[in-house]
Amino acid sequence: MPLKCLNDRNIIYAFNYDDDAWEALRATNKSTKSLRTACCGAEVTLKTSHLGTKYFAHARKGPCVTAPMTAEHLLAQAHIIEGTQAAGWLPEPEANPPISEITPNGREWQADVLATNGRAKIAFEVQWSKQTPNETLHRQERYRASGVRGLWFFRHLNIETSKELPAFQIYFNEDTRIFKVQLDPLHYMDDELKHTPPIPLQAFVQGCLTGKLIYAPAIGLTFPMEIFTKNKQCKRCLKMTNIVTRLKIRISDKLPGCPNLETDIYRAGIQPYVLEWLPAATLRELKIGKLKVRKSFMQVERQASYFSNGCFHCDGIQPEYYEERSLEVEHLVSKVEIEFTEALAKLFSARFVNYWWFNRA
Ligand SMILES: [Zn+2]
Numbered sequence: 001m002p003l004k005c006l007n008d009r010n011i012i013y014a015f016n017y018d019d020d021a022w023e024a025l026r027a028t029n030k031s032t033k034s035l036r037t038a039c040c041g042a043e044v045t046l047k048t049s050h051l052g053t054k055y056f057a058h059a060r061k062g063p064c065v066t067a068p069m070t071a072e073h074l075l076a077q078a079h080i081i082e083g084t085q086a087a088g089w090l091p092e093p094e095a096n097p098p099i100s101e102i103t104p105n106g107r108e109w110q111a112d113v114l115a116t117n118g119r120a121k122i123a124f125e126v127q128w129s130k131q132t133p134n135e136t137l138h139r140q141e142r143y144r145a146s147g148v149r150g151l152w153f154f155r156h157l158n159i160e161t162s163k164e165l166p167a168f169q170i171y172f173n174e175d176t177r178i179f180k181v182q183l184d185p186l187h188y189m190d191d192e193l194k195h196t197p198p199i200p201l202q203a204f205v206q207g208c209l210t211g212k213l214i215y216a217p218a219i220g221l222t223f224p225m226e227i228f229t230k231n232k233q234c235k236r237c238l239k240m241t242n243i244v245t246r247l248k249i250r251i252s253d254k255l256p257g258c259p260n261l262e263t264d265i266y267r268a269g270i271q272p273y274v275l276e277w278l279p280a281a282t283l284r285e286l287k288i289g290k291l292k293v294r295k296s297f298m299q300v301e302r303q304a305s306y307f308s309n310g311c312f313h314c315d316g317i318q319p320e321y322y323e324e325r326s327l328e329v330e331h332l333v334s335k336v337e338i339e340f341t342e343a344l345a346k347l348f349s350a351r352f353v354n355y356w357w358f359n360r361a
């Protein structure tokens with residue numbers, strides 16, 4: 001109810017009024033009492049929240065159960081409306097399904113802001129209060145059944161974002177009165193734990209509606225992959241050899257803000273990829289020993305067989321146990337181009353790969 005009301009039978013929107021027009025509307029309504037709430041048809045009073053958002057409220061307490069919204073929620077709604085307008089889409093606050101879709105159970109949903117462009121419909125939801133993951137999934141399903149795409153902004157994000165459920169954390173800065181959207185959980189980038197910079201809510205919404213929010217864009221692209229090695233002395237033949245310590249897929253080179261991915265050769269399932277990326281000729285050229293399964297001689301490794309680095313000269317295993325403890329400096333020795341496939345993405349945790357990317361360009 002708060003951002004719109006009825007004037008006779010016409011819907012009017014609080015965000016279309018500047019300060020003067022708002023005062024004029026207030027004066028008219030005082031004498032005519034013609035404004036009515038959209039929820040229950042009660043008399044309306046004009047208000048401004050302490051964060052400066054104009055809105056309509058029930059003139060007096062009545063039987064209507066429409067819950068009042070927090071000032072933060074109202075302001076977030078107003079920002080979403082601005083972003084929607086900037087994208088050239090039509091915003092409708094507190095939107096319900098069309099009459100044709102209203103079932104005996106009543107209104108199946110009410111969107112904080114429904115953005116429409118022809119047949120495309122996106123419901124933006126601000127969840128300032130807590131909501132259980134089950135409730136979120138249930139509400140998302142009701143949108144889906146109506147042909148509406150639901151996109152969520154949570155103050156308390158408690159659900160995994162996915163292709164079917166775009167859900168993002170928002171923060172509010174009391175001093176600047178700006179909401180910002182945080183796309184991703186913390187991630188490692190270039191050896192540092194980082195967030196990608198958050199995006200102001202209006203700009204984010206505008207971007208969502210103009211094709212800038214993309215799901216898992218890395219899949220299907222090729223990226224440079226950096227190969228890092230250490231130069232070590234082989235315990236068996238005592239000659240110096242190179243071992244592969246780390247592979248870094250530079251996702252951020254093509255998709256700024258997307259975290260890079262790193263792996264060693266021991267990650268479960270990565271071995272066939274490593275063999276494809278580092279064929280025998282490349283290993284020879286870089287004076288790296290063969291990569292293959294060998295039996296460890298070490299008690300601490302339980303003499304297990306595993307995919308290992310070997311000596312370039314004698315093929316002796318270079319145990320993982322020593323690698324973790326060695327003090328040799330790591331060198332970036334080469335770069336190769338690799339294709340980033342869906343299967344490869346699955347090997348890395350979904351939260352680092354299958355996530356939404358916002359194109360800031
Ligand atoms: Zn009401």
Ligand SMILES: [Zn+2]
Pocket residue numbers: 234235236237238239311312313314315316
């Ligand atoms: Zn050796």
